[in-house]
Amino acid sequence: MADILGYTACRQLSQLLLSIIFFHGSEYVLAVTFHGRSNVTLKSLLISRNYLLAMFFSLVEYLLEISLFPALKECWWISNFGLAMIVVGEIIRKMAIITAGRAFTHLIKIYHEDHHKLITHGIYRFIRHPGYCGFFIWSVGSQIMLCNPVSTIVFAVVVWHFFSTRIPYEEYFLRQFFGREYEEYAQTVPSGVPFVN
Numbered sequence: 364m365a366d367i368l369g370y371t372a373c374r375q376l377s378q379l380l381l382s383i384i385f386f387h388g389s390e391y392v393l394a395v396t397f398h399g400r401s402n403v404t405l406k407s408l409l410i411s412r413n414y415l416l417a418m419f420f421s422l423v424e425y426l427l428e429i430s431l432f433p434a435l436k437e438c439w440w441i442s443n444f445g446l447a448m449i450v451v452g453e454i455i456r457k458m459a460i461i462t463a464g465r466a467f468t469h470l471i472k473i474y475h476e477d478h479h480k481l482i483t484h485g486i487y488r489f490i491r492h493p494g495y496c497g498f499f500i501w502s503v504g505s506q507i508m509l510c511n512p513v514s515t516i517v518f519a520v521v522v523w524h525f526f527s528t529r530i531p532y533e534e535y536f537l538r539q540f541f542g543r544e545y546e547e548y549a550q551t552v553p554s555g556v557p558f559v560n
Contacts, residue, residue: 448504
């Protein structure tokens with residue numbers, strides 16, 4: 364029990380809590396900023412049942428491992444690397460939201476709207492889907508920061524699988540909206556999610 368209440372657990376769990384609060388709070392604030400309060404629901408917090416379940420199991424893993432193998436959680440270079448990934452992922456995602464402005468939404472647009480423009484400047488010059496790239500790095504980094512080996516692998520596989528199906532679905536509509544312009548853009552700029560073209 365002393366390990367659970369010790370410095371390592373307090374530091375790692377407080378870093379996780381703060382990163383979660385900042386990530387979801389800033390998603391909501393930016394959605395309201397660009398789309399207006401009347402057009403934004405609590406879904407813009409991006410908290411789903413599956414997300415809560417994943418975080419619950421990662422906490423169970425953390426508490427079991429710190430109780431049974433406390434030395435596993437003391438790998439500070441690994442934990443700090445995970446924290447750096449959280450920061451980098453957050454920066455990439457927020458740059459995507461700010462650069463795209465009103466064009467960035469939490470739901471895939473299936474109808475073209477007048478204000479919907481193809482964004483190819485800023486971070487979009489280097490990453491086609493920086494919002495997804497940022498979340499992928501952030502979510503995996505959260506588990507590396509906790510030194511959770513099982514959850515690191517599970518988060519990487521599950522989040523990658525989610526984006527490997529979502530990106531082609533979204534790009535189907537982007538090709539409908541922007542035609543050859545999007546085709547040329549997609550051929551020269553990587554998606555930002557490993558092994559997803």
